Amino acid sequence: MLLLTGVLLVFISNIILGIFVLINNPRNISNRYFALMCIGLSSWSIFNYLADFNLDNSLLWSRLSFLAIVLSLAFLLMFLNNFPIRVIKTKLVELLTLIMAIIIGIVSLLPNFITGVEIKNQVSNVKTGDLYNLFLVYFVAAIVISMVIIIFSFKRSSKKDRPRVVFLISGILIMTVLASITNLILPLITGNNYYAKFGSLFTLFFVALTAYAIIKHSLFDIRAVVVRSFAYIFSIMTIAIVYAFIAFGVLGRFIFSSGNVQVPLQQQFANTILAVALAFSFQPIRRFFERVSNRIFYRDRYDAQAVIDDIGRAMASEIKINLLCNKVASEIMNKLNISAADIVVLQKNELIYFTKNIKAKLNENEIKDIYELGNRTIYIDDTNSSSKIKLMRSLNISLSVPLRTKNSFLGYLILTEKQSGSTYNSQDIKTIKIISNELSVALENAKAFMEIQNFNETLQDRINKATKSLQKANAQLKELDEAKDEFISMASHQLRTPLTTVKGYVSMLDEGDFGKLTNEQKQSVDLALDGSNRMARLIDDLLNVSRMEAGKFYIEPTKVDLIKLVQEELNLLQTMAKSKKVSLSAKLHINKLHALNLDENKTRQVVMNLIDNAIHYSEPPKGGGRVEVSLAEKESEVIFKVIDNGIGVPKDQQSKLFTKMFRARNAKEIRPDGTGLGLFLVKRVVEDQGGRLIFESKPGKGSVFGFAMPIHNKIKIDNTAKRNLNKGSSK
Numbered sequence: 095m096l097l098l099t100g101v102l103l104v105f106i107s108n109i110i111l112g113i114f115v116l117i118n119n120p121r122n123i124s125n126r127y128f129a130l131m132c133i134g135l136s137s138w139s140i141f142n143y144l145a146d147f148n149l150d151n152s153l154l155w156s157r158l159s160f161l162a163i164v165l166s167l168a169f170l171l172m173f174l175n176n177f178p179i180r181v182i183k184t185k186l187v188e189l190l191t192l193i194m195a196i197i198i199g200i201v202s203l204l205p206n207f208i209t210g211v212e213i214k215n216q217v218s219n220v221k222t223g224d225l226y227n228l229f230l231v232y233f234v235a236a237i238v239i240s241m242v243i244i245i246f247s248f249k250r251s252s253k254k255d256r257p258r259v260v261f262l263i264s265g266i267l268i269m270t271v272l273a274s275i276t277n278l279i280l281p282l283i284t285g286n287n288y289y290a291k292f293g294s295l296f297t298l299f300f301v302a303l304t305a306y307a308i309i310k311h312s313l314f315d316i317r318a319v320v321v322r323s324f325a326y327i328f329s330i331m332t333i334a335i336v337y338a339f340i341a342f343g344v345l346g347r348f349i350f351s352s353g354n355v356q357v358p359l360q361q362q363f364a365n366t367i368l369a370v371a372l373a374f375s376f377q378p379i380r381r382f383f384e385r386v387s388n389r390i391f392y393r394d395r396y397d398a399q400a401v402i403d404d405i406g407r408a409m410a411s412e413i414k415i416n417l418l419c420n421k422v423a424s425e426i427m428n429k430l431n432i433s434a435a436d437i438v439v440l441q442k443n444e445l446i447y448f449t450k451n452i453k454a455k456l457n458e459n460e461i462k463d464i465y466e467l468g469n470r471t472i473y474i475d476d477t478n479s480s481s482k483i484k485l486m487r488s489l490n491i492s493l494s495v496p497l498r499t500k501n502s503f504l505g506y507l508i509l510t511e512k513q514s515g516s517t518y519n520s521q522d523i524k525t526i527k528i529i530s531n532e533l534s535v536a537l538e539n540a541k542a543f544m545e546i547q548n549f550n551e552t553l554q555d556r557i558n559k560a561t562k563s564l565q566k567a568n569a570q571l572k573e574l575d576e577a578k579d580e581f582i583s584m585a586s587h588q589l590r591t592p593l594t595t596v597k598g599y600v601s602m603l604d605e606g607d608f609g610k611l612t613n614e615q616k617q618s619v620d621l622a623l624d625g626s627n628r629m630a631r632l633i634d635d636l637l638n639v640s641r642m643e644a645g646k647f648y649i650e651p652t653k654v655d656l657i658k659l660v661q662e663e664l665n666l667l668q669t670m671a672k673s674k675k676v677s678l679s680a681k682l683h684i685n686k687l688h689a690l691n692l693d694e695n696k697t698r699q700v701v702m703n704l705i706d707n708a709i710h711y712s713e714p715p716k717g718g719g720r721v722e723v724s725l726a727e728k729e730s731e732v733i734f735k736v737i738d739n740g741i742g743v744p745k746d747q748q749s750k751l752f753t754k755m756f757r758a759r760n761a762k763e764i765r766p767d768g769t770g771l772g773l774f775l776v777k778r779v780v781e782d783q784g785g786r787l788i789f790e791s792k793p794g795k796g797s798v799f800g801f802a803m804p805i806h807n808k809i810k811i812d813n814t815a816k817r818n819l820n821k822g823s824s825k
Contacts, residue, residue: 100295101143107301108136127173134166139294142277145211145218146291152211152218160202160229167236168195170266174243177262178255181246198232201225219287233278237270252474252487258307265303272296398525401429405529409536413543415439415447422533423449426509430522433510437497438464439537440505446541452490452510460489464506467494471527473518493518495530497537504537593629600626624669628706634699635771639754642778648812649782651691656732656803657682659694660725663701667709676712676719678705687727688805696779703772704736704799710765711797712740727805735788735800742793752777752787760793776801784808 112132119125141159145152172188175181201207206223213219244263251259277293280286405425412418419437426435439447443465453460463485472482473493486494492511497504507530512518518526600623602608604616611619641647664680671678705723712719722737743751747758755770762768776799780787784807791797 097291097295098143098147100298101139104139104294104297104301105136108132108139108297111301111304112136124173124176127169127176131166131169131173134162134169135294135297135300138162138166139297142291142294146287149213149218152213153208156211156218156220157203157208160207161199164195164199164202164229164232167233168192171236171240171243174240174247174263174266177247178251178259179247181243181250194232198229201228214286217286217288217291219281219285230278233274237274240266240270261303261307265300265307268303269296269300272299396429396431398521401525402528402532404429406532409532412536413540415537415540415544418536418540419447419449422529422536423451426507426526426529427451430525431513433513435507435509437507437533437537438505439497439541440465440503441541446505452508463489464508467496467506469496469498469503471495471523473523493523493526495526497530497534499534499538502538504534504541507533593626593633596626620669621673624666624673627666628670632769634695635703635769635775638696638699638775639771647778649693649696649779649809651783651809652694653689654692654694654697655687656690656692656697656734657687657725659698660701660723660734663698663705664723667702667705670706671709671721674709674712674719676709676721678709678721679723681722681724682726687725687732690732690803690805691807691809692783692803693779697783700776700779700801701734703776704734707772708736708738708740708797708799711761712738713764730805731802732805733788733800733802735798737796737798739796742795742797743791744793748789748791751789773799782810782812784810 109132112129115125115132116129138159141155141162145155145159148155168191171191175188204225207225207229208220209223210221211218212221248256248259248263273293273296276289276296280289405422408421408425409418412421419439423435423437426432434451436449436452437447438445438449466485467482471494472486474483474486486492489508490510491508493509495507495509497507507526509518509526512522600619603611604619604623638647660680660682664678668678705721708721709719712721720739724733724735724737726733741760741764743758744760747756750756751758752773754774756774757768757770777787780801780803783803785801785803788798788800788802
């Protein structure tokens with residue numbers, strides 16, 4: 095019974111192992127040969143058992159047993175030639191091996207291979223014929239060739255593959271050596287096949303070591319299934335052994351021993367109780383072996399969803415590329431138990447950032463090599479020997495995952511081997527792909543942030559440079575402006591002295607101090623006097639503007655009769671109006687006006703500038719140019735207006751009209767020699783005296799300029815400007 099249990103365990107374990115490996119990757123040739131070898135070993139274990147326990151057909155089972163050995167050896171040879179790398183690359187060798195196995199298999203079924211079976215003590219001893227020697231030659235040749243392939247395969251395999259190769263080959267060698275001893279060598283030496291029935295049990299070494307290589311080193315990438323199978327198989331085996339020992343060894347032999355064939359009622363009851371007890375004990379036993387298998391084989395186990403969530407939070411916490419890459423690479427290494435992980439970020443095949451965990455520095459050629467990995471996930475498996483795999487081996491990379499989004503290619507996530515030495519299984523690949531997809535989005539956002547940051551830094555740098563340039567230019571302009579103001583002030587003072595002399599003598603001529611003038615002389619003198627007055631007003635404007643810039647302009651208020659002031663300015667400008675063919679009239683609607691606190695000289699300049707501008711810019715239409723000056727007191731204000739029918743001011747330039755040195759386009763055409771200072775001065779004087787400007791204009795239809803001055807106006811007193819002016823005068 096114990097032998098049958100062992101044989102069944104061998105049969106089931108080999109079948110399950112072969113099916114798992116085949117289902118995992120049916121396209122892989124090494125997986126196929128491994129599965130066929132496992133089926134051959136399972137068949138051999140059954141046929142070998144039946145040869146001793148089904149004696150009526152012992153000859154048939156013996157022949158089938160040798161056929162199973164022949165085919166198992168052939169599939170073993172072809173599997174070893176393809177795992178972990180292909181040793182003999184020509185396919186002709188495998189074809190010849192298969193043909194030879196078929197020939198020897200057919201020979202094993204012929205009468206001259208096993209001529210008969212002799213039954214001694216319930217053991218079948220085969221009688222071999224002449225053809226049996228062919229089998230011996232085939233067997234020895236297969237073993238020798240397998241050993242040679244194993245040596246070459248081990249030398250060519252990588253450090254990561256060698257542990258898997260060692261465990262797998264060790265299992266095969268132990269099985270082959272022990273089975274050869276029991277089923278071939280001892281029968282030849284002793285002439286007795288008694289030990290041959292135990293030969294198939296040695297395949298358990300092969301199954302156990304192969305399962306360990308699968309679990310420990312991810313052989314064939316079926317770890318999850320094998321670990322669970324390990325727990326269940328050993329649970330069942332434990333129950334079977336315990337049950338068989340107790341039921342048939344202890345109870346049957348010592349307690350319920352009887353010569354009768356029928357099992358007594360007491361033994362049936364005891365077997366029933368024992369079966370129930372074992373049934374209840376199955377789950378604890380299974381859980382025990384699950385804990386043992388997880389503790390031994392699943393040291394690098396992880397919760398995929400928890401890992402993805404943790405790394406996702408790490409991605410969300412960083413926006414800078416260097417911090418993001420370093421943090422994610424560190425999380426991947428810690429969570430997935432990977433020796434080293436790097437993130438390579440590219441921009442149009444140019445390296446932007448590299449985390450430097452695998453290698454401290456990449457040279458230019460290595461960077462170009464990484465580009466050759468392409469845009470699909472590549473990992474080093476057992477049989478792949480493409481140029482990209484060779485490249486990955488040279489760079490110590492076990493897994494390469496491209497980082498890309500719908501819009502762009504961002505770089506690579508490259509990983510070395512796992513700390514446990516096992517290869518990447520399907521769960522690892524799936525988890526890493528999910529992480530790489532999230533990382534690609536995070537990197538795209540980080541790159542966008544970096545571009546914005548770089549743009550801002552570049553823009554800020556340009557702004558700083560432009561600001562410095564502008565500050566330098568502004569300083570130079572201030573110096574030039576100060577020099578200009580100083581020159582204007584000096585020139586104005588220098589011009590004013592001779593002009594006063596000229597104006598004085600022209601006035602004396604006009605008044606007849608040097609004798610009565612003729613009409614022609616009188617007209618010429620009037621023109622000279624008018625020009626002198628205009629020159630004096632221009633000099634006053636220049637002096638006042640210069641004082642404004644120098645902080646020396648201030649209001650000196652006195653009681654002023656505005657009616658008298660306006661009338662005097664009108665009288666002075668009549669001559670110029672006549673020369674321009676402009677009708678100059680006044681409407682003074684008040685007999686007596688409140689005296690106002692004003693700076694008389696500066697207010698006179700305001701009145702004169704407004705009337706002078708109206709005369710010059712009144713193009714005579716049909717009926718001639720007209721300028722009307724009005725002065726009225728309304729409510730609590732004195733309103734002064736100058737109304738003309740001239741060119742007006744374009745609407746798009748009206749907002750700049752009262753700024754320094756500004757002149758409208760049409761004004762420049764009419765009066766090219768204007769300065770653009772008059773209205774600027776008007777605005778400053780009116781506002782400093784507490785008044786407000788009046789301005790209306792329609793292009794081509796004339797304008798209204800003036801001011802409204804409160805009767806109780808509040809004058810802006812600037813004592814600092816007065817002190818500055820006094821200091822300048824004293825120098």
